[in-house]
Amino acid sequence: MDTATTIVQEGTSLSDSHMDVTIQTHPARCCQAVNQILARVGDKWSMQVVMSLSEGSLRFNELRREIDGISQRMLTRTLRGLERDGLVSRAVTPSVPPRVDYALTELGRSLRQPVLALGDWAVANREAVDAARQAFDREAGEI
Amino acid sequence: MDTATTIVQEGTSLSDSHMDVTIQTHPARCCQAVNQILARVGDKWSMQVVMSLSEGSLRFNELRREIDGISQRMLTRTLRGLERDGLVSRAVTPSVPPRVDYALTELGRSLRQPVLALGDWAVANREAVDAARQAFDREAGEI
DNA sequence: CAGCATCCTATCGGATACTG
């Protein structure tokens, strides 16, 4: 996910120009599209940025303050990644000092629903997961 | 996510003993529970394992063949992680050669729905994302 | 204010070799 990753090409194959079939209906044969999105969703800051932008656009340092713990470097990189994927828009107002507003695109807004569903699952099952972890670690420690 | 990560404590703050409020209803103030699950979902192999186990239990090498591209090391580590989180169960049959069956737990099965929702989003919007990436890279290249 | 650039560490993940 670093410098634009540019995997781009790889599984060239099946690009015989008229591929409207979209085989990927079934998630097995995991089209790397799914993995890419899962990777973006799973990275440490992206979804926190998306959720922070839920209620409106924010400037760079507003986001920085909102997100707590994020370094300026990672905020920049995360925003670039989200912008590259078309999830976030970046509006520069050339003034002194400069003003840059970040906002969700329509695509970015549409991503919130499934991510929130996952968040709800996490909240609903956090205790079960914690309990499982403690049990696992306890057994591993005893044996 | 390596050796049991044990972040456990960290954002102690706001633990004023009588916190039955579960502020976490709202995903902002992202309880690290959500981040942990997002991290697990976002790692390279976990969800592929979960989806492979959707239709029934599988043995170690069956999973290995099913998943294509996963190294034996990463399959082991991924399975341990999933087992630790209570998403996958591990049943050893002490025979020669040994037989180990992996299956989803109820918790693991319940995770599939939100993950599939995300997968559907990825499939539905893959072209929009790809287009955004190409546009972004093109502009970056020109300037 | 909104960033690049640089350095540095920890972790991720692949390849390979060995074992009960």
Add this chain to the structure above:
DNA sequence: CAGTATCCGATAGGATGCTG
């Protein structure tokens, strides 16, 4: 068969310093 152990390159991500 189902691992464990080791080595290694590639990223992720934090800290710090500089700039228009």
